[in-house]
Amino acid sequence: MRAALLVETRKITSTRMWWLLLVVMAGYMALLAAGLAWALTQADAALGATDGPAEPLTPDAVVRSVYTIAVSLGYVFPLLIGGLSYPSEVRHQTITPTYLFEPRRSVVLAAKLTTGGAVGVLFGLVGTLTCVLAGGGVLAALGEPTMLGEPGTWRTIALSALALTVWALVGVALGSVLTNQVAVVVVVLAFTQLVEPVIRLVLGLTSWGADLAAYLPGAAGEAISGGSLYSASGVGGDLLEWWQGLLVLIGYVAVLATVGRLTTLRRDVT
Amino acid sequence: MTSTAAADRSVRVDHLTKIFGSGTTAVRAVDDLSFEVGPGRVTGFLGPNGAGKTTTLRSLLGLVRPTSGGATIGGRRYDELERPAAVVGAALEAASFHPGRSARDHLRVYAPQVGVPDRRADDVLELVGLAPAADRRVGGFSLGMRQRLALATTLLADPPVLLLDEPANGLDPEGIAWLRGFLRSLAAQGRTVLVSSHVLPEVEQTVDDVVIVAHGRLVHASPLADLHRLARRRVRVASPDHAGLDALVHRAGWATAGPDAGAPPGDLVVLDQDAATVGAAAFEAGLVLHHLSGQDGSLEDVFLALTRPAPDGTVA
Numbered sequence: 001m002r003a004a005l006l007v008e009t010r011k012i013t014s015t016r017m018w019w020l021l022l023v024v025m026a027g028y029m030a031l032l033a034a035g036l037a038w039a040l041t042q043a044d045a046a047l048g049a050t051d052g053p054a055e056p057l058t059p060d061a062v063v064r065s066v067y068t069i070a071v072s073l074g075y076v077f078p079l080l081i082g083g084l085s086y087p088s089e090v091r092h093q094t095i096t097p098t099y100l101f102e103p104r105r106s107v108v109l110a111a112k113l114t115t116g117g118a119v120g121v122l123f124g125l126v127g128t129l130t131c132v133l134a135g136g137g138v139l140a141a142l143g144e145p146t147m148l149g150e151p152g153t154w155r156t157i158a159l160s161a162l163a164l165t166v167w168a169l170v171g172v173a174l175g176s177v178l179t180n181q182v183a184v185v186v187v188v189l190a191f192t193q194l195v196e197p198v199i200r201l202v203l204g205l206t207s208w209g210a211d212l213a214a215y216l217p218g219a220a221g222e223a224i225s226g227g228s229l230y231s232a233s234g235v236g237g238d239l240l241e242w243w244q245g246l247l248v249l250i251g252y253v254a255v256l257a258t259v260g261r262l263t264t265l266r267r268d269v270t
Numbered sequence: 271m272t273s274t275a276a277a278d279r280s281v282r283v284d285h286l287t288k289i290f291g292s293g294t295t296a297v298r299a300v301d302d303l304s305f306e307v308g309p310g311r312v313t314g315f316l317g318p319n320g321a322g323k324t325t326t327l328r329s330l331l332g333l334v335r336p337t338s339g340g341a342t343i344g345g346r347r348y349d350e351l352e353r354p355a356a357v358v359g360a361a362l363e364a365a366s367f368h369p370g371r372s373a374r375d376h377l378r379v380y381a382p383q384v385g386v387p388d389r390r391a392d393d394v395l396e397l398v399g400l401a402p403a404a405d406r407r408v409g410g411f412s413l414g415m416r417q418r419l420a421l422a423t424t425l426l427a428d429p430p431v432l433l434l435d436e437p438a439n440g441l442d443p444e445g446i447a448w449l450r451g452f453l454r455s456l457a458a459q460g461r462t463v464l465v466s467s468h469v470l471p472e473v474e475q476t477v478d479d480v481v482i483v484a485h486g487r488l489v490h491a492s493p494l495a496d497l498h499r500l501a502r503r504r505v506r507v508a509s510p511d512h513a514g515l516d517a518l519v520h521r522a523g524w525a526t527a528g529p530d531a532g533a534p535p536g537d538l539v540v541l542d543q544d545a546a547t548v549g550a551a552a553f554e555a556g557l558v559l560h561h562l563s564g565q566d567g568s569l570e571d572v573f574l575a576l577t578r579p580a581p582d583g584t585v586a
Contacts, residue, residue, distance in 0.1 A: 003385070006382040010382075017370075094366055101354075270324075
């Protein structure tokens with residue numbers, strides 16, 4: 001297993017994909033966090049809104065939304081880096097040498113999940129800290145509280161990194177089921193950017209659906225970090241407790257990986 | 271190479287059958303195939319495209335699950351071997367590389383699983399003549415360079431058994447000559463070397479033994495020398511009197527083959543006779559001959575005859 005872990009780590013570090021995605025994620029998150037920090041504190045004034053929201057967001061709610069925007073809108077990056085673990089091997093046919101050097105396919109899956117988790121930690125830390133730097137920087141520049149002295153804020157930051165880590169695991173597990181690279185990218189983008197937001201919006205409008213919406217993967221991820229762009233903007237209903245969200249998201253990993261192991265990974269490699 | 275006993279190096283395919291798909295679309299890729307490959311020799315695994323060679327190799331390597339029967343290396347299934355890639359070096363296709371990885375990194379990726387240090391990557395690159403390209407990305411490699419890198423991958427652990435699928439594909443004549451010497455030297459060290467090919471001449475000068483398959487079935491297995499004995503003698507004969515020559519061939523009951531490519535019209539190839547017999551018969555019939563020459567049958571013809579489907583769909 002140690003050899004398999006080293007092999008999987010080297011597969012990731014010997015190509016450029018991981019840092020390219022990481023750089024894009026950091027840039028995107030910086031932009032979003034800075035924009036959101038400005039919007040949540042200044043937009044009303046700037047837009048001259050007189051009949052604005054009944055009550056302004058508390059500083060705590062502001063920083064929670066800003067520092068965890070990666071979990072709301074950036075989880076597609078760890079999801080993709082994990083999600084390409086298997087499909088990239090199938091695409092380039094390196095799955096053949098992979099199984100020649102390690103015929104036990106469960107060992108390969110375990111190694112990919114473990115290294116995927118490690119990459120997820122990296123994406124989680126970089127993604128979240130970028131939000132803190134950019135968003136916190138803008139807040140500080142505007143003279144708004146950054147709340148960085150509060151232990152609760154740092155707890156939120158840590159949980160945000162944790163949520164993003166689990167997203168990388170969801171990716172690896174998804175890739176074990178769906179090994180077509182294009183299909184994974186399409187499914188990931190369509191689901192995260194369109195399908196889940198729409199479903200959450202629609203379910204949020206019904207009386208019976210709001211509870212259900214909390215169990216969608218995106219909502220579960222947001223529950224881990226405790227901050228939610230959707231909740232802050234008043235749509236999508238309530239979130240689960242952080243540990244419930246963690247269990248739900250890990251449940252997705254377990255189900256997908258089990259399905260992958262029993263179906264796709266049992267197939268002949270031709 | 272360690273002191274692995276010779277018995278541990280033999281490859282055995284035992285009543286292997288593999289059916290892909292099911293129902294009406296089922297394809298019997300390998301059909302009750304059995305053969306054995308011994309150490310210290312280069313064995314050619316031959317058959318036309320689609321004969322089941324790659325499926326057989328993939329079954330041997332645990333990548334494809336046989337429908338029935340099986341295959342073993344030193345008496346054990348591939349996935350039962352401890353560190354299997356240290357026992358069997360296998361190269362299945364020239365395209366199994368991530369294009370963004372350098373040649374050295376490709377080898378370093380897998381090194382931990384065969385328990386060799388990273389510097390072994392440079393050793394095997396040197397062995398296959400790729401050392402100058404070690405830091406280049408594989409995406410820019412020619413097919414010949416990919417073949418060499420695939421071979422380097424199989425040699426990472428210095429394994430006693432080598433299974434190479436069409437290793438000469440994409441190599442230039444110089445590369446093929448190099449490969450021939452390289453494979454001979456690997457066998458001379460006591461390794462088991464199985465090389466697949468769909469063209470016999472490509473490996474004719476390399477192999478000691480041949481295993482020939484067609485339509486998933488074994489059609490011939492022997493030392494290469496025995497295959498020569500199956501070659502049919504040929505006599506090329508030409509006469510300005512086409513009808514007379516045809517009549518003579520018909521009277522004598524000789525088997526004929528179509529004229530060689532590029533031969534002038536009226537040329538015939540008579541099988542299983544020598545030039546003296548054909549010449550004497552023509553003289554007796556008062557037939558003018560413009561050409562008469564005997565040829566040893568080529569192995570390629572033997573190979574084609576063995577693998578050609580018979581009219582009833584079975585294999586000759």
